[in-house]
Amino acid sequence: MKKLTTLLFVLVFASSMAFAQNDATVDQSGNNNNAAVDQTHTSGDINEAMVDQVGDQNAVEGLNQYGAGNWYGVTQEGNNNLVKSHPEQGGQGGYASYDGYIEVLQTNDGNRVWDADQAGSSNSAYITQDGNDDANIEAQVSIEGSGNTIDIDQMSGSNAVGVFSDNGPGAYQEGSGNYMDIDQSGSAAAGTESKMVAGADDTFFRGSVEDGQGLVQVGQGNEMFIDQSGSSTVEFVVQDGSSNMTDIMQTGNGHTADVWQTGSTNTATITQN
Amino acid sequence: MKKLTTLLFVLVFASSMAFAQHDASVSQSGNSNNAMVDQDGNKGSNNATITQVQGNNEATITQHGNNPGDSPYGSTAYTNNVLLDQSNGSEATVDQTGRDYVALEQADGSIADINQDYGEGHAILGFGGEGTKAYQENSELYVEQQGTLELGSTGVRRLGSELRIEQYGSDWVNIKQRDGAFAKILQDVGANDAFVRQDGDSDIYLEQNGSSGSSSYANIDQLGDGHSVNGLSGSGSYALQGGQGGHTLNVDQDGAFGAAGNTAAVSQLGWGNTANITQTGSANSATVSQN
Numbered sequence: 001m002k003k004l005t006t007l008l009f010v011l012v013f014a015s016s017m018a019f020a021q022n023d024a025t026v027d028q029s030g031n032n033n034n035a036a037v038d039q040t041h042t043s044g045d046i047n048e049a050m051v052d053q054v055g056d057q058n059a060v061e062g063l064n065q066y067g068a069g070n071w072y073g074v075t076q077e078g079n080n081n082l083v084k085s086h087p088e089q090g091g092q093g094g095y096a097s098y099d100g101y102i103e104v105l106q107t108n109d110g111n112r113v114w115d116a117d118q119a120g121s122s123n124s125a126y127i128t129q130d131g132n133d134d135a136n137i138e139a140q141v142s143i144e145g146s147g148n149t150i151d152i153d154q155m156s157g158s159n160a161v162g163v164f165s166d167n168g169p170g171a172y173q174e175g176s177g178n179y180m181d182i183d184q185s186g187s188a189a190a191g192t193e194s195k196m197v198a199g200a201d202d203t204f205f206r207g208s209v210e211d212g213q214g215l216v217q218v219g220q221g222n223e224m225f226i227d228q229s230g231s232s233t234v235e236f237v238v239q240d241g242s243s244n245m246t247d248i249m250q251t252g253n254g255h256t257a258d259v260w261q262t263g264s265t266n267t268a269t270i271t272q273n
Numbered sequence: 274m275k276k277l278t279t280l281l282f283v284l285v286f287a288s289s290m291a292f293a294q295h296d297a298s299v300s301q302s303g304n305s306n307n308a309m310v311d312q313d314g315n316k317g318s319n320n321a322t323i324t325q326v327q328g329n330n331e332a333t334i335t336q337h338g339n340n341p342g343d344s345p346y347g348s349t350a351y352t353n354n355v356l357l358d359q360s361n362g363s364e365a366t367v368d369q370t371g372r373d374y375v376a377l378e379q380a381d382g383s384i385a386d387i388n389q390d391y392g393e394g395h396a397i398l399g400f401g402g403e404g405t406k407a408y409q410e411n412s413e414l415y416v417e418q419q420g421t422l423e424l425g426s427t428g429v430r431r432l433g434s435e436l437r438i439e440q441y442g443s444d445w446v447n448i449k450q451r452d453g454a455f456a457k458i459l460q461d462v463g464a465n466d467a468f469v470r471q472d473g474d475s476d477i478y479l480e481q482n483g484s485s486g487s488s489s490y491a492n493i494d495q496l497g498d499g500h501s502v503n504g505l506s507g508s509g510s511y512a513l514q515g516g517q518g519g520h521t522l523n524v525d526q527d528g529a530f531g532a533a534g535n536t537a538a539v540s541q542l543g544w545g546n547t548a549n550i551t552q553t554g555s556a557n558s559a560t561v562s563q564n
Contacts, residue, residue, distance in 0.1 A: 022541070022544060023548070024563055026550045027551040027552070028553075029554075030530055033555070033556065033557045033558070034558045035550075035558075038561065038562040038564065041518075041542075041544055
């Protein structure tokens with residue numbers, strides 16, 4: 001499965017290379033390495049960045065990509081690797097991101113994604129982790145557009161979405177037609193903590209609603225799917241707006257799930273068996 | 274700056290004259306001339322000056338026989354010195370062993386091949402001062418330098434090579450350096466290519482400033498630990514490829530696990546750029562800025 005995932009990842013990357021304009025690749029093999037990429041040219045269409053790290057205690061930090069159709073891929077193979085502050089598509093300098101992709105693949109244990117931000121529409125953030133890992137996506141914000149996607153897959157071990165980090169816990173989407181899909185196996189947790197970060201934007205962190213950021217969708221027609229197997233918990237799910245939908249599926253024993261919705265024509269389904 | 278550099282070189286050159294064992298000077302005016310200087314000595318400096326006015330000339334300089342171990346660090350250190358000034362379409366070949374200096378100036382469409390090798394055990398290449406400096410326009414430059422390590426009372430002393438290059442127009446440079454080398458390359462205007470291979474604890478400072486419609490290419494291989502890839506002074510800490518874009522920069526740093534690590538910081542301006550950084554070992558740092 002791991003090889004297949006890696007192969008697919010490489011194929012997706014290779015196919016997208018053909019359209020690359022600014023293109024950065026960093027390959028690091030060993031421990032305690034650090035990589036940073038910054039792509040802010042805006043006259044063309046596509047920035048692409050790929051960071052591949054093999055080893056332990058490696059870190060990726062500080063990506064900025066402006067414009068449309070950008071792609072940022074990170075693969076970390078080893079233990080205790082980190083994607084920290086933080087991949088960002090759009091947002092800074094008033095440049096929106098359209099059709100942007102952020103893809104993070106981490107294998108082995110103790111890996112973390114602190115944050116990923118996308119501002120604009122039709123952006124996608126994919127995180128795949130294998131082991132005792134945790135992930136956060138601070139914000140996908142769509143002011144005028146819609147259709148952002150957060151997809152987090154965590155396999156084996158004790159994984160979590162929403163463990164507190166320097167950039168806050170959880171995942172946040174704002175706008176319409178957004179989609180969040182979290183698949184977890186093992187002893188998993190989603191929306192683990194609900195804490196404010198000192199100095200953080202209250203909008204993202206929902207301080208007035210739940211004293212911090214869990215799993216949050218704000219707007220209309222948003223969908224959230226959480227699928228967990230094993231002893232798992234879902235806490236601090238918030239949907240604020242109309243025509244939103246939450247679907248939580250938990251299989252195994254020892255589950256808890258908690259959903260909070262405000263607005264009209266919202267739907268929440270929790271299945272535990 | 275150029276005049277100052279030349280002046281400094283002349284001063285070094287002149288100071289060595291007092292102890293010179295060999296002095297050769299060739300001045301040729303016209304086309305398709307050929308100058309050859311072969312200097313071989315053990316107890317003094319070798320000095321060669323070749324000036325070739327007009328185009329399509331050739332110069333070949335060979336300086337051997339100085340044993341820097343006799344006195345490598347003192348004021349009476351023996352040196353090999355070349356001062357070479359050529360016009361368009363010229364070719365220069367310099368082959369030196371010992372403590373070597375080359376100051377080179379060539380105009381459009383020229384080629385220079387510089388090989389600096391160490392003497393037995395105590396070589397200092399491009400040591401001190403301005404070191405080796407080449408100034409070219411629309412030309413090609415090949416340089417191979419090999420330093421050495423000396424075990425002294427205070428430990429290992431790294432006697433490295435130093436290279437400073439300024440090229441204007443569409444130029445090409447190929448550099449191989451070993452053991453504690455330092456290379457500073459400015460390629461300004463036009464489509465430039467730089468190929469650099471450094472072994473040992475070496476650093477490179479690179480700036481390629483293209484012009485409209487042209488792009489640059491740089492390939493940097495560094496083997497061992499303690500390397501860095503940087504920009505020139507005044508252009509920030511990033512190896513810079515400027516202009517309108519379309520540049521390619523490859524950095525390959527092959528270090529050891531548990532060692533100090535290597536650093537690569539590259540910046541590309543414009544659009545259609547490609548940067549590839551490959552690092553092996555521990556505690557490495559890679560930064561790519563494409564803006």
